[in-house]
Structure formats: C-alpha cells, structure tokens
Amino acid sequence: MITVDGLVAVPSLNLAYLAGSDGGTRPVTWAHACDLPDPWRWFKNGDLVMTTGGGLPAHAADQADWMTRLIDSGVSGLVLARTEQAPEVTHELLETAERRNFPVLKASYNLQFVTLARTVIESAVETERERLATIKRLYDIYWQSLRARGTFSTRLSALESSIGWALEVRDVDTGETLARGQEASRRRQPDVLPPADTAEQRVPLPSVGNVMLSARPGRRPVQDRVLLQHLGGLIGLELEHHAAHRDHLRASGRDLLLGLLDGTINLSAVWPELRHRGMNSGIVIACWKAADDLPLNHDHIHHDSRLQHCAPLLAPRHPVLLGLVPDQPDLLTALAVKLADRCTVGVSTPLAASTDVAEAARQAQLAAARAQESDGHRLLRYGADENTGLLPGSLEDTRQLVRRVLGPLISYDRDSGGDLIRTVRTFLANDGAWQHSAQELGIHRQTLVYRLRQVEQLTNLKATSTKGSALLWLALQAADSARLSLKGLTH
Structure with missing residues (x-):
C-alpha cells in the first residue's frame, strides 16, 4: 500500500513536506477533499485529507487545536493547496504536526485533487490485488506444511x-x-x-x-x-x-480412566495409548480438591496451554477431579491454581503397568485431603507426611483403623438395617449435645441413649468418654479423608 513518502516521490504530484516528515511511512488507504471546519468528523484511519484551506481557523491557537483534533482522528496526513482567500498556515499548526510526526504536505493550487485521489485509488487496487495473491500463496504454503506433518x-x-x-x-x-x-x-x-x-x-x-x-x-x-x-x-x-481433537481425547480419556478405576480395564492394556498421549514415563494419579468441596472449573482445563504436549486422562468425581497425568509437580500445581482459588492436589506413588489404579486413586485422594488440612501445601505426595498429623499416614493404616473401630458398627448397620454410624457421626458433630443430636436425627432422646449404648456394647467405646469419642471421631475423619466407602469394610 502506498505511503505518504510514496506520494511525495511521485514527480507529477509535486508534493513537499511542510512538517511531519518522520511520519512519512504511514500507509494511505484513501484520499478525500474537504474544506469543512471539522474534517475529523468525516474521515477514518488511513485516509489522506486534501484541503484548499477554506476550513482552517484564522488564529494560531485555534489552528493548533484544529490540527490536534485532526491528528487524533487517525488520518494518515494532510495535503494543503491554499487558495489566496484561505488563512495563512501558522507556525503553531506546523509545530503541532511536527511534534506528533504527522505529515503535512504542500501542494500547488493548480494540482487537481482528483489526480492525487486517483493515484491513491490505483495504489489501493494494486495493493488489494497483491494482497489476494499473497493470501493465496500463504494458504498454499500452510497446507503444504500441514501435509508434511x-x-x-x-x-x-x-x-x-x-x-x-x-x-x-x-x-x-x-x-x-x-x-x-x-x-x-x-x-x-x-x-x-x-x-x-x-x-x-x-x-x-x-x-x-x-x-x-x-x-x-x-x-x-x-x-x-x-x-x-x-x-x-x-x-x-x-x-x-x-481444540476439537483435544475434546475427543478428553472424552475418550474419561472413559479409559473410569474403566481403570472400576477394574474393567487393566493399566497394562492402555500403556501404549498413554505413550500416544505424550505420557512416556513418570505417570501418577492426581486428585484435585477445592476447599470446602467447592466446584472445580474443569470443563476446559484440557485446553490449558501447559497441556499442549500431552493429553492426560481426566475424570470428575464430585467434588474432586481425578487424573492420570505426567509426574510433573509444576504442571499439576499450575492446573490446581486454574481449577479453583484454594485447590490442592494429591499425588499417588508412581504407576507401573501392574499398578491397581483404584488403589492409586485412593492414595491421591488421601494426599489431597491431607494437603487441605496442612498450611501452605498446594501439592502433597502420598506418604510424604506419614509421620505428621493425627490421621493415619497411609491408606492401609486408615483401613485398619476404620475396621478396628467402626467395623462392628458397619456390620450391625448392614445386617440389621441399623443407623449406628450416622448416630455416632451426628452425636460427635454436635459435641455430645443430646437434645440437639436427637432432633437432627429425628428420634426421641431416649432412642439416642439406647443407640449409643448399643455402640458401646459393640465397640467397647463409650461415645461420651474422652477416649471413646476421640477414637470414634478419628476413625470417621480418617475414612472421610481417604474417601473410603464404609459399606465395603468389616471388622
């Protein structure tokens, strides 16, 4: 596209700079003649304004303001072909243009503006022709590169x-x-x-x-x-x-991970698929969990630019998001930040072809829960803090504690249709308040007393004693943190 410098270089136009020659590289898309006092209202970016000066104000300060408003409109330049009746061009107008590197050109009054406009139009037409040829060439180059993979x-x-x-x-x-x-x-x-x-x-x-x-x-x-x-x-x-391909990978990856979690698919069977997804070595199960079990913003997480080189297996299980992912702490932490404000990520031990994925998922869930309880841990690996805190440090220790303390109650509820686990949970959550607990359970206070006596008979733990309440509470908390299903556990 022709520039202001290009127009000045056309001998037949006989144009010369009055000011703003440093702005001569501005492209000119069109040219219009205007002698109105407010030309900025009628032009757009790239236009060249041609005037005989009839719209210029007479005073220097007004001319400087007029020039400022014209420059701010985004036009490419001004061509002045003054008539004898037009106001003189002041130093203030030219100084304003020079300061803003805005081209102001002097032309002979004998110049026919239509000649200048035709030069610009012919340039615009030629530019469009060249642009179309360039676009075609770029498309050909791009598709050739695509075919070359x-x-x-x-x-x-x-x-x-x-x-x-x-x-x-x-x-x-x-x-x-x-x-x-x-x-x-x-x-x-x-x-x-x-x-x-x-x-x-x-x-x-x-x-x-x-x-x-x-x-x-x-x-x-x-x-x-x-x-x-x-x-x-x-x-x-x-x-x-x-993006459409990644959507497909997200959907198929969810199905694969759910199959791995429920045991209908063996990890060794999908190992080649993991390599195709860019996960060649060092893979783990990750569990992302937001504080207070708030929702995770995971719908488009597979489009994150940090995942452009791999396609992990992701499956939401409210309130967490599980993933079979590369063992890259920085990546997993960055995704946690994007998923929720206070989101932690728990990481399992590294996976091998023979790993039980469901077990690894429970490891990751336990680590995520412990990260929520800790201060300042965005990411926590399973077993990394097994000697800290009140809860068991491993998944197997958690199972053993739950079986030992709650196993008799689990068996009783399953075999007799009882509600002892819920009763204990409610009683402890209400800090041993009898009436409030009975109301929440929807039972009479004496029924609550009777149920807790059953708990004591079955477990030898008194829910109203310090030792009994502590052990019962610890077992319930451990089961919740590890997301263990109590239905499948017995003593």
Missing part, C-alpha cells in the same frame, strides 16, 4: 519466510508461547513475554481460550493489518481443529 512452529517459520514478519502464537492468560517461528525465536529469549512495542501487531485468534497471533517486523515492516487478520484466521482454523 511438520510442527506448529515449522508452519509459522514457513509463513515467516514468505511474508517477512516474525510470528508467534501466545496464550494471553498465561503469557506462554504456544508456537514461534524461527525469525521470532532469533529475535527473542524463549518463553519471555516481550515488552510493549509499537512495531508489534496483534490479532486475536478464533480458538478455545484467549490466544493471539503476534507479528513483528522481520525483513519487512508489519503494515498490512488486513493480511495479518487473514493469517490469524488461517492459524485459527488449525487451533479450532486441535
């Missing part, structure tokens, strides 16, 4: 070579670079968000998440935003396809 960065490099810009695709929310061409890599340190630069042009990409395409000058300046938007649309198509 190159990487995302390889395709950006191919586009850079053709268009002469340095290109990169960036996640705005995390600041992480998703892909970068060779020219952009040469100009930057890896994974560092660049400072603001007026030479940089950005366009949002139509994809899942807040992603943008950034272009900086390479062999050529970035002046054609329309072409950049075409590039954004082209790259956005690939990101949309990639």
